[in-house]
Amino acid sequence: MAKFYDTLLGEYVQNPWIRGLSLDKLSLRDFHYEMMSYDSVTQKKKLNFKDVELSTAADYSCEDVVITNKLFQAQKSKKVTEIDILNNIDLPLIEILKTVELDWVKVNRDKLKEIGTLLENELVILKKEIFNLTEEEFNINSPKQVWEILFEKLALPKWKKTKTWYSVSADVLWELSHDYPVAQLIIDYRHYSKLLSTYIDWISDILDSNDFVHTSYNAAVTATGRLSSTSPNLQNIPSSHWVAWEIRWAFISRFEWGTLIAADYSQVEVRLLAIIANDENLLQAFKDWKDIHHKTAEFLFPNQVITNSERKIAKAVNFGVIYWISAFGLSKMINISMKDAKVYIEAFYSSYPAVKEYFDNTITWCETNWYVETYFGRKRIIAWINDKNAIIKNAAKREAINMPIQWTSADIIKLAMIEIQNFIHSENLQSKMILQVHDELVFDVYPWENKILAENVKKIMESILKNAEITLKVDIVEWESWKDTK
């Protein structure tokens, strides 16, 4: 039981889909009371806050206290069905996140700079090659100018529209690249440019004098119970390209001879689907320690040899089903015909019939009760489930299908973080939990603590679901600091 309360989280646990639960908005909504704005107190920022009259500053500060207390009293008197969730997950997590944020993340500034120089050189070369082909210089980062060059000057075929013009996004350029090399060059240019501006320059800019980044986690913004990360966003560091891996290796241990350890939940959402839907075939596949995507591929392609391409399709189907993907969506995602996509999705449901049954039951339940709930009993009202508009209703159905899985998985890792931080504390370890990336935790590990940390992190994460028919699975990856391996 947490020793404190948080009115923001108290509101979020009941209304996670409402954006902007700031104190002044809640005050206006619940008490029809408009709070003093920072701008009015500082006279539109002409004054520093420290120069504001003491009595004004006192009013401004006390208002926060009074309104917070009023909110607390109001929330306390309501029958909050999620009170256990709040006490066991959301509130205790606050202290854990505080520790994670204050421990910071160490970055190798020289390594970042080295990658930056490499990317800048690549960009110069690519730019030259592009301008050679277009016979004209233009700003490659401007979609509008790319559009003018490709479709007006060079008259390439165009097919996908945006609101205002024809799209020049990566998938369009990729189609064009079969016949026009310039398209591939623009893809590469944008790719390198993105990596440079978002992940090299931006992170370099906000490193402190000791080369640490101080990210912030927000526990009350997402509609799916996940955390988000800002300044910088450390949850979208690239991973699917060799340059991307260079960037990942710029994150290092703060300890001499230290290492970083990453602990990943393996296919957590498909495992949860098996558990929640109680599907015999899906559960059996995990019990046999089968590669789940390979197993699904065997169902989708009976009497065939399963190669990488069949497995890839099966993997897309496995993940797509969790979002109740349409045949259209699947066909777009992996570039197959809609007819094939339809066949695969139907084959999935006949292979795992309890999943289909569970989906149908969930929607029926939701239509009657207007809400769905997670494994831990967190409820989510789906207000549009009985909407007459088919598009809105379908979106609501997808939400009803996805929420119990996605949100359960978010709660699982939150519970794991709480237990792990308590473990680190009680064992007096010097290692630190430094990152959370939705289904992955990263630790900065003090020398000699590798074994005890890796073993216990795995044990804790895998045993969050106590009575499930299958256990969760966690993969541990350890890597040394770039400094040591170079």
Place this chain on the structure above:
DNA sequence: TAGGATTGCAA
């Protein structure tokens, strides 16, 4: 200078 539009990175 603020904010919309477009684009792209992650799970």
Place this chain on the structure above:
DNA sequence: TATTGCAATCCTA
């Protein structure tokens, strides 16, 4: 016509 985020750049108002 799969979800959730954060952030960059360009460009208009």
